[in-house]
Amino acid sequence: MSGSMKLALVQLAVGAQKTANLSNARTKVVEAARMGANMVMLPECFNSPYGTQYFAQYAEDLRATESSESLRALSSMAKDSGVFLVGGTVPEKESTTGDLFNTCTVWNPQGEMVAKHRKIHLFDINFPGRMVFKESEVLKSGNEITEFSTPWGRFGLGICYDIRFPELAMIAARRGCVGMLYPGAFNTTTGPMHWELLLRARAMDNQIFAAACSPARDIEAGYQAWGHSTVVDPYARVIATTDEKQDIVYADLDFKLIQEVRKAIPIYTQRRFDVYPDVSA
Numbered sequence: 001m002s003g004s005m006k007l008a009l010v011q012l013a014v015g016a017q018k019t020a021n022l023s024n025a026r027t028k029v030v031e032a033a034r035m036g037a038n039m040v041m042l043p044e045c046f047n048s049p050y051g052t053q054y055f056a057q058y059a060e061d062l063r064a065t066e067s068s069e070s071l072r073a074l075s076s077m078a079k080d081s082g083v084f085l086v087g088g089t090v091p092e093k094e095s096t097t098g099d100l101f102n103t104c105t106v107w108n109p110q111g112e113m114v115a116k117h118r119k120i121h122l123f124d125i126n127f128p129g130r131m132v133f134k135e136s137e138v139l140k141s142g143n144e145i146t147e148f149s150t151p152w153g154r155f156g157l158g159i160c161y162d163i164r165f166p167e168l169a170m171i172a173a174r175r176g177c178v179g180m181l182y183p184g185a186f187n188t189t190t191g192p193m194h195w196e197l198l199l200r201a202r203a204m205d206n207q208i209f210a211a212a213c214s215p216a217r218d219i220e221a222g223y224q225a226w227g228h229s230t231v232v233d234p235y236a237r238v239i240a241t242t243d244e245k246q247d248i249v250y251a252d253l254d255f256k257l258i259q260e261v262r263k264a265i266p267i268y269t270q271r272r273f274d275v276y277p278d279v280s281a
């Protein structure tokens with residue numbers, strides 16, 4: 001838990017053409033690497049529009065890199081750019097059962113997959129007259145907590161709605177992770193209320209970094225993404241953010257802040273597991 005790392009969040013403009021989305025993602029990942037990024041994150045559904053009607057149409061079999069156009073593209077982006085790549089999410093079809101998942105893969109600078117996370121908590125909301133969305137009508141939920149190692153420390157992964165469930169970040173931090181990474185796509189209803197608040201809460205409660213990467217807003221799309229890809233430090237300060245347009249957000253993560261804040265405000269070691277259970281145990 002030392003040193004520093006440059007994280008880049010690629011807030012990608014996503015359209016209906018998968019091949020064009022993959023090519024745009026590649027251009028932006030290469031650009032971020034040229035700017036010195038060590039790790040790059042893409043948004044939720046970076047290769048397809050976001051909506052329950054699109055998952056089946058865009059889904060790929062993710063069991064092997066070779067069999068998936070999107071995984072081949074992510075692997076080569078990571079390798080050619082020499083970065084850790086948190087590959088947003090891709091609609092996944094499990095070929096034996098036909099089940100659909102919303103899935104994030106992570107790649108090392110050699111282009112090898114080092115983690116695969118299926119969205120655990122499915123996004124079902126109902127704001128009558130404003131926004132109704134029910135991922136559980138078409139998707140199955142993942143059943144595993146996901147973390148991966150880097151030279152700068154371990155990171156936990158969640159996808160969008162997963163951020164609303166504090167347990168994942170709590171477990172990751174108790175297991176020694178230095179940050180939580182969330183490819184996400186909040187919207188213009190929930191984004192202004194909760195996006196930054198949730199990131200700051202996950203960072204503050206656990207005294208770790210938290211970052212979320214959104215697609216850019218497409219005003220023609222059925223689902224209006226919030227944008228505002230953001231990085232928060234272990235003091236819960238926003239250290240980098242943007243508006244709703246396509247952009248790359250850069251942040252230097254200084255990992256000594258984790259020890260510093262835990263010394264200053266020692267909640268990390270004051271937990272009372274004699275009074276309540278340790279969810280990470």
Ligand SMILES: NC(=O)CC(=O)C(=O)O
Binds near residue numbers: 159161164184186191
């Ligand atoms: N899109 C999501 O999964 C979550 C979201 O938009 C929200 O929680 O709000």
